[in-house]
Amino acid sequence: MRIGCPREIKDHEYRVGLVPAAVKAYVKSGNEVFMEKGAGLGSGISDPEYVSAGARIIESAGEVWAHSDMIVKVKEPLAAEYGFMKPGQIVYTYFHFAADRQLMLACMDRRIAALAYETVQEADGSLPLLKPMSEVAGRMAPIVGAFYLARINGGRGVLPTGVPGVAPANVLVVGGGTVGSNAARVAAGFGARVTILDINLDTLEHLGNIMPPNVFPIFGDSHTLEAGLREADITIGAVLIPGAQAPKLIKRRHLKIMKPGSVFVDVAIDQGGCSESSRPTSHTDPVYVVDDVIHYCVANMPGAYARTSTFALNNRTLAYGLSIACNGIEKACLQKPALLKGLNLYKGSITFMPIAESFKLTRHYRNPQEALRA
Numbered sequence: 001m002r003i004g005c006p007r008e009i010k011d012h013e014y015r016v017g018l019v020p021a022a023v024k025a026y027v028k029s030g031n032e033v034f035m036e037k038g039a040g041l042g043s044g045i046s047d048p049e050y051v052s053a054g055a056r057i058i059e060s061a062g063e064v065w066a067h068s069d070m071i072v073k074v075k076e077p078l079a080a081e082y083g084f085m086k087p088g089q090i091v092y093t094y095f096h097f098a099a100d101r102q103l104m105l106a107c108m109d110r111r112i113a114a115l116a117y118e119t120v121q122e123a124d125g126s127l128p129l130l131k132p133m134s135e136v137a138g139r140m141a142p143i144v145g146a147f148y149l150a151r152i153n154g155g156r157g158v159l160p161t162g163v164p165g166v167a168p169a170n171v172l173v174v175g176g177g178t179v180g181s182n183a184a185r186v187a188a189g190f191g192a193r194v195t196i197l198d199i200n201l202d203t204l205e206h207l208g209n210i211m212p213p214n215v216f217p218i219f220g221d222s223h224t225l226e227a228g229l230r231e232a233d234i235t236i237g238a239v240l241i242p243g244a245q246a247p248k249l250i251k252r253r254h255l256k257i258m259k260p261g262s263v264f265v266d267v268a269i270d271q272g273g274c275s276e277s278s279r280p281t282s283h284t285d286p287v288y289v290v291d292d293v294i295h296y297c298v299a300n301m302p303g304a305y306a307r308t309s310t311f312a313l314n315n316r317t318l319a320y321g322l323s324i325a326c327n328g329i330e331k332a333c334l335q336k337p338a339l340l341k342g343l344n345l346y347k348g349s350i351t352f353m354p355i356a357e358s359f360k361l362t363r364h365y366r367n368p369q370e371a372l373r374a
Contacts, residue, residue, distance in 0.1 A: 001031045002031070002068050003034070003069075003071075003325055004034045004036075004070070004072070005033070005034070005036065005064070005071070005073070006065065007037075007039040008039075008042075008303075010075045011282040013300050013303040014042025014043060014303055015043060015074040015075075015302065015303055016040045016042065016045065016074065017092075018314065019043075020049045020050055020053035023035070023054055025322060026321075026325060027055070028054075029325065029326050031325045033050075033054060034055065034058045034064050035047070035050045035055045035058065035064070036063075042306050043306045043307045044306075061081070062084055066084070069090065070325060073094075074093060074094065074303075075303075076095045076096060076103055077093075077103070079106075082110065085110040085112050087347070088111065088347065089110075089112050090112070090113045090115060091115065092317070093117060094133075095107075095116040095118070095344060097344055097345075097355045097358075098271055098359075099271050101359055104355065108345055108349075108350070112347075115339070116243070117130060118270075119242055119341055120320060120339060120341060121242060123337065127178075129313075129320065130242075131178050133302045133309060133313060134179045134267075136302040136305060137267045137301040138179035138183040138186075138267065139183070139185075140301050140305070141183045141236045141267055142183055142186045142190060142234065142265075145171070145187075145296070146160045146234070148296060149169065149261075151261075154294055155261050155263055155294060160190040160233070160234070161192070162192075169190075169233040170192065170195070170234075171232065171234045172194075172231070172232035172234070172235045173187070173195065173238055174225070174228075174237050174238055174239055175197070175198060175237070175240065176200070176204065176207050176238075177203070177239075179240070179267045180196055180198070181196075181211075183236045183267075184215050185212070185215075187215075187236075188215045193216075194211075195231075196211075196216070197225060198217065199221075204218070204219060225250075229250070229258050230257050230258070230259075232258065233262050234265065236264075236265045237250065237267055237273065237274040238267050239274045240271065241271070241354070242354070243355060244354035244355075244358055245271055245358050246272050246273055246274045247274060248273075248274060249275070250264075250274060250275035251275075252276045252277055254275075255277060255290055256291060260292035262294070263294045263296065266297045267301065269281075269297040269299050277290045277293075277295060278295065279295075280297055280299040281295075281299070282298060282299070282300075283298055283304060320336070320339060320342075329343075329372075330372045334373075340368055346366070346371045350364045351367070351371055352368070
C-alpha cells in the first residue's frame with residue numbers, strides 16, 4: 001500500500017503523523033511511504049532522517065494525497081485539504097466528528113474511509129490511540145492553568161504551590177479518566193489542593209488508592225460540582241463520551257459562582273467542550289473571558305509539546321496502522337474489533353452510531369460490518 005504523511009496545517013500544530021522508525025516499519029512490511037517536504041521539522045525530525053528510513057520526500061501536500069492509498073495524520077483534515085481527499089482513500093487520524101458537522105459532511109461527500117484514532121477501542125473499554133494525547137493534555141492542563149492564574153496574565157494572582165503561611169490553589173478536575181488523573185497528579189505535584197469529580201465509584205476508589213494525599217476523589221453530582229466550582233482557582237474539564245459530544249456539565253449560570261480571575265481549562269473541547277460557555281480557540285489566541293472567568297479552550301493542546309507528543313502517538317498508532325496497510329481496511333477492521341470501532345465513515349455512510357446520533361442523521365448510519373462486507 002502507498003502511505004502518505006502530509007505536513008499538519010492546523011494553527012501551531014507541530015506534530016507529525018509518522019516518525020522515521022514508523023516509516024521504516026511500513027517500508028519493511030512492503031509498503032511505500034511518501035512524506036511531504038518539511039513535515040517533521042516541527043517535531044525536530046529532518047527530511048534526511050525520513051529518507052534514511054526509506055521514505056520518498058514529496059514537495060507538496062496535494063501530491064502526497066494524490067499518490068497515497070492511505071493518509072496518516074495527527075489532526076482532522078481542514079477545509080483547505082477537503083479537495084485532496086479521494087473516494088476509497090483511507091484517512092487515519094484524529095477526527096472528532098461529533099464536534100464538526102462540516103468536516104463530517106465533507107468526508108462523507110468525498111467517500112473516504114475515516115479511521116478515527118479517538119474511537120479505536122479494545123474489548124476492555126480502553127482507548128489506546130486516544131490515551132497518549134490525553135496523557136499529554138492532562139499533564140499540560142495544570143501548567144496552562146497556573147500560567148493564566150498569574151495576575152499579569154489576567155488571573156487571580158494565586159501561586160498554585162502556595163508558600164509557607166499562605167494556602168495553595170484549589171484545583172477542580174471534572175472527570176477521573178486519563179485526562180483527569182494525569183491533570184490531578186501534576187496539580188498535586190505543585191502542592192495544590194485537588195478535587196476530582198467522577199460518577200464511577202470504581203474509578204473513585206482506584207483514584208483514592210493511587211493519588212497523593214492532597215488529591216480528593218469525590219462523587220460528582222450537582223451539589224459537589226457547584227461546591228467545587230465555588231472554591232476552584234483552576235477548573236479542568238476532563239469528561240469524555242467516546243466519539244460523542246461532551247456533556248455540558250458546567251452551565252453558563254455556574255460562571256457567576258466561580259471566583260473572578262479563576263481559570264477554566266476545557267480539555268474536552270475537541271469533542272465540543274464540557275461547558276456551555278466553551279468555544280474552540282487556538283495556540284495563537286488561546287483564551288477569552290466570560291463572566292470574569294478565563295477560558296482556555298485550545299483544540300490541539302498537545303501540539304505545543306510536539307516532539308514528545310509525536311513520538312508518544314506513534315508508539316501507539318503504528319501497530320494498528322500496519323494492520324491496515326498490510327491487510328487493507330476491510331480485512332483489518334473485520335479481523336480487529338478495536339479497529340472496527342474506529343471506523344467512523346465508510347464510502348459515504350456513517351459507521352459509528354454516536355456520530356449519527358449527535359447530528360440526528362441515523363438514516364445515514366450503516367452497520368460497519370455490513371458496509372465493509374458489501
